[in-house]
Amino acid sequence: MNKEFLKPLVTELASQVNKVVNIPFVSEEQEQLFFEMIITLVLETLLRQLLPEYVDKVLGLRSEV
Secondary structure (H helix, E strand, O other), rough: OOOOOOOHHHHHHHHHHHOOOOOOOOHHHHHHHHHHHHHHHHHHHHHHHOOOOHHHHOOOOOOOO
């Protein structure tokens, strides 16, 4: 799966969320990774639903269902 295309966007969005949301007993680094994972999953799901041809051909994100 080619996630490099989404990486800058995911990192920026996760940083913005991480500034606002604090998870008790979790380090900032772990929060950042968590938010990046969640945002990646959400963006990939949205892209697959809204632009399936684009996702398959250009991004190389194939549904693994």
